[in-house]
Amino acid sequence: MTISSSSERVWWKEPLERTELIWIVIALIWCLIMFFMMPYWHIYGQQNLANEAYRAKPEDFARKTEEMIAKYKVREEGPDNMKVPVVHPPAGSDVYLIARLWSWHPQLELEAGKSYRIHLMSMDWLHGFSLQPENINIQVHPGYEHVVTVTPTRPGTYAIICNEYCGVNHHTMASRLYVK
Amino acid sequence: MPVNRMFRTDPATGLVFHQSADKLMRWNAVAAVVCLLIGGILALGVVLTRWQAVHLLPPDMFYQVLTAHGINMLIFWIIFFEMAVLYFASSTLLKCRLATPRIAWAGFWLMVLGALINNYSVLRGDSSVMFTSYAPMGAHPTFYLGLILFAVGALIACFVFFGTLVVARAERTYRNSVPLVTFGAITAAIIAVFTIAAGAIILIPTFLWSVGLVEYIDSLMYKTIWWAFGHSSQQVNVAAHVSVWYAIAAIVFGAKPMSEKVSRTAFLLYIFFLQLASAHHLLTDPGLTSNWKIFNTSYAMYLAVLASMVHGLTVPGAIEVAQRKKGYTQGLFEWLRKAPWGNPCFSAMFISLVGFGFLGGISGVMMGTEQLNLIIHNTIYVPGHFHATVVIGTTLAFMGLTYFLIPVLFRRELAFPTMAKYQPYVFGLAMSGVALFLMGAGTLGVPRRHWDVAFAGNAFPYEFPGAAWLMMALAGISGIIAIVGGGMYLLITVWSVFLGKKIETPGFQHVRARDGMAPAAPRTGPVIAGHGSAGMVAPGTFVLAMVFLTAFVLYYFVNWKYLSTVWPLK
Numbered sequence: 001m002t003i004s005s006s007s008e009r010v011w012w013k014e015p016l017e018r019t020e021l022i023w024i025v026i027a028l029i030w031c032l033i034m035f036f037m038m039p040y041w042h043i044y045g046q047q048n049l050a051n052e053a054y055r056a057k058p059e060d061f062a063r064k065t066e067e068m069i070a071k072y073k074v075r076e077e078g079p080d081n082m083k084v085p086v087v088h089p090p091a092g093s094d095v096y097l098i099a100r101l102w103s104w105h106p107q108l109e110l111e112a113g114k115s116y117r118i119h120l121m122s123m124d125w126l127h128g129f130s131l132q133p134e135n136i137n138i139q140v141h142p143g144y145e146h147v148v149t150v151t152p153t154r155p156g157t158y159a160i161i162c163n164e165y166c167g168v169n170h171h172t173m174a175s176r177l178y179v180k
Numbered sequence: 181m182p183v184n185r186m187f188r189t190d191p192a193t194g195l196v197f198h199q200s201a202d203k204l205m206r207w208n209a210v211a212a213v214v215c216l217l218i219g220g221i222l223a224l225g226v227v228l229t230r231w232q233a234v235h236l237l238p239p240d241m242f243y244q245v246l247t248a249h250g251i252n253m254l255i256f257w258i259i260f261f262e263m264a265v266l267y268f269a270s271s272t273l274l275k276c277r278l279a280t281p282r283i284a285w286a287g288f289w290l291m292v293l294g295a296l297i298n299n300y301s302v303l304r305g306d307s308s309v310m311f312t313s314y315a316p317m318g319a320h321p322t323f324y325l326g327l328i329l330f331a332v333g334a335l336i337a338c339f340v341f342f343g344t345l346v347v348a349r350a351e352r353t354y355r356n357s358v359p360l361v362t363f364g365a366i367t368a369a370i371i372a373v374f375t376i377a378a379g380a381i382i383l384i385p386t387f388l389w390s391v392g393l394v395e396y397i398d399s400l401m402y403k404t405i406w407w408a409f410g411h412s413s414q415q416v417n418v419a420a421h422v423s424v425w426y427a428i429a430a431i432v433f434g435a436k437p438m439s440e441k442v443s444r445t446a447f448l449l450y451i452f453f454l455q456l457a458s459a460h461h462l463l464t465d466p467g468l469t470s471n472w473k474i475f476n477t478s479y480a481m482y483l484a485v486l487a488s489m490v491h492g493l494t495v496p497g498a499i500e501v502a503q504r505k506k507g508y509t510q511g512l513f514e515w516l517r518k519a520p521w522g523n524p525c526f527s528a529m530f531i532s533l534v535g536f537g538f539l540g541g542i543s544g545v546m547m548g549t550e551q552l553n554l555i556i557h558n559t560i561y562v563p564g565h566f567h568a569t570v571v572i573g574t575t576l577a578f579m580g581l582t583y584f585l586i587p588v589l590f591r592r593e594l595a596f597p598t599m600a601k602y603q604p605y606v607f608g609l610a611m612s613g614v615a616l617f618l619m620g621a622g623t624l625g626v627p628r629r630h631w632d633v634a635f636a637g638n639a640f641p642y643e644f645p646g647a648a649w650l651m652m653a654l655a656g657i658s659g660i661i662a663i664v665g666g667g668m669y670l671l672i673t674v675w676s677v678f679l680g681k682k683i684e685t686p687g688f689q690h691v692r693a694r695d696g697m698a699p700a701a702p703r704t705g706p707v708i709a710g711h712g713s714a715g716m717v718a719p720g721t722f723v724l725a726m727v728f729l730t731a732f733v734l735y736y737f738v739n740w741k742y743l744s745t746v747w748p749l750k
Contacts, residue, residue: 012444017438017717019721020494024442027489031489035481041550047748048470077640078639084640120466132642134746136749139465141466161642164558165310168243170629
């Protein structure tokens, strides 16, 4: 039976057949194109994650966030028992966003066409920053402050939902982001 | 204790089974099917909850069911079956006695114990941490303990497999090199060893953390090492199911690879590069550089992808060559048209091959690209992708092999042959629907592992577009049909094994080694004979490969185009 018969010759000395040879060459070229697309996009593309991240303590991050809220708070939103502050930070500034069980804090109001340095960090477990309907998705870790520079393009009301499973109320972890 | 050297020869296929290996294969296969049954019942809960119009389970139970579904399917069902494949590829294909059967049994029972303990922990309700169990979210200690015991058992089985290879070599039970299927199984076992090592490095400290002996588990460290275990275990599956493809091509068509060199080198590339894929899961994580991400996510320079693309050509290519030899030489595709589409062993394998390549492979490479991952990460696109790779690819290939193994290994006739004929189509096509619709929903942002995408009762709900809801509903319907297809497989196998008609061979007996064993395979001429066209032995396969490549290139760049429209980030 062919399944159990081993090759007649030493296998690494077998001749290469044309179908396979041509396919291997084509496939290898395609693999290299895909590989070089990634560095190419770092140079010429607009959508890249920075490699900027710091180890941070939750209490320090929370303090910086509260300082920012105190400076730039414009209003509060939500039902009475769970008001969430909305901040409108100046363009180019450092913006802090806390992920925790099970909320995002605070809500952000940004301006279209301006860039912001958004700092993301979790206070407890892993969370997932998922901006909808843009569909930008970034992992949020506890203990790591991740700095992402974003430039909103279109005004509107966006949602930030959590897309990393974080326990039984995971589905309630949703917030807003406004672009003026 | 004397060494058991009793063998039997299967009258229909001439395959030789060592008594100890025979029994181990049967028990591993049965354990695998039991896990598939459990996972399949749980799948019903997952499908009927994520189908938002039905929304069956409450959140705590949904996450519990999803955790158990993932672990029973991805780990227990597949690895039990793989152990049977390892014993088959070593003992049976090399006509060799199994090394240390008692240790192999110890490994098997450890795996059973581990699976039971882990399922117990999830059943308790305090370990709904998903397959990934990302620290610092903690599970009950028995959750990790079960996984560790299971992994140790699997590791023992891998070493029994290696030991059998040594015995086969020492007792000269085969000539020249080991057969290609065994070579593929060796690949799977080598990857399994370093996969399990990575699992030990992360699960043991996490277990100690769960009982309070270790103070702190860093979330990024956990995720990085855990995926060296989690992703690599899926690469074990790839190596195993590619071996099964080759095995079925040989069983059904008597096909031999076009060149052993190409197929074996492709397996070698798996060993060298597959392990890097931990990075696929860390592309949007902080604390890792882009250099690290690009090198690892691409398996060096997509060299493991190259290997899969090669297997994707050489398996159907081998079938084409075998079919052309039999006289199916008209045009480009007579060999394929006249293939035995009613043989579930073949149809399962072929749907597995096409589904793995077109749906699983292309989507996997796309979302494993550093920047493209931004628009995919943690959306339900990801389950869409791995239901194409692991379910259509691995599970369906294993189902195909089962149809061959029932008469050979269990010595029973296949029950419900007509149902078996349709089973791969029902299961494979429905699962393709699941994969495609989930990918569609993921492209629209629907998150994975999420109880309620309607956000009912939230202060700041988000409303997904209607198309996303439609996709989730279609995925739900496909999922139900796929579960029916899985149920057909379970019914056929369980009925055949326990109630099927026994295959009686007059004068059947076990014989001591060597006496009455199958004679060595006759020498065959060179495979490459002038049956093809355009200077190729497999022109039809080449055309199919070019169709695949075109789909791949188009889809890849469509996603770059889509990425270029989202907010600039740096």
